[in-house]
Amino acid sequence: MDAFFNVLAGLIPLIGVLNSLGLVVKYVPVKFLGFVSNELIPYLNTLVAFFAAFGGPAQAHAGIFGDIGHALSLPAKIGASIFVSILARQTFEAYIRPLANAVGLKKN
Numbered sequence: 001m002d003a004f005f006n007v008l009a010g011l012i013p014l015i016g017v018l019n020s021l022g023l024v025v026k027y028v029p030v031k032f033l034g035f036v037s038n039e040l041i042p043y044l045n046t047l048v049a050f051f052a053a054f055g056g057p058a059q060a061h062a063g064i065f066g067d068i069g070h071a072l073s074l075p076a077k078i079g080a081s082i083f084v085s086i087l088a089r090q091t092f093e094a095y096i097r098p099l100a101n102a103v104g105l106k107k108n
Contacts, residue, residue, distance in 0.1 A: 011084060014052055018045045018088035019096055027105045042085050049088075050081035 021044065025036045036044065054077070 011087070014049060014084060015088045015091055017052075018048060018085065019092050021045065021048065022088070022092050023096065023100070026107055027100065042089055045085040045088050046081045049084040050077060053077040053081060 022041050024030070025041060025044075026038075
């Protein structure tokens with residue numbers, strides 16, 4: 001159970017960053033972000049989560065099997081990035097968008 005909570009503790013800041021990115025794109029009037037549509041935000045979030053998956057401390061690999069496992073982890077990182085993007089979108093739609101609408105924030 002501790003491993004599950006450790007994964008959640010690592011995902012919560014990333015989901016916060018992705019939701020903040022969505023808020024900036026949609027609600028802050030910045031000229032160069034005007035081209036980003038609602039359909040592109042999940043892909044942008046997936047890309048940010050994918051690059052975040054390469055950060056952090058390096059893991060130790062023992063011998064050739066560790067190197068093969070490390071090489072095959074790219075599909076796992078892509079899948080995890082898509083999953084985190086979906087979590088961020090659902091969090092945004094369920095909690096942040098209704099709050100932004102209730103406060104009266106205006107979309108770009």
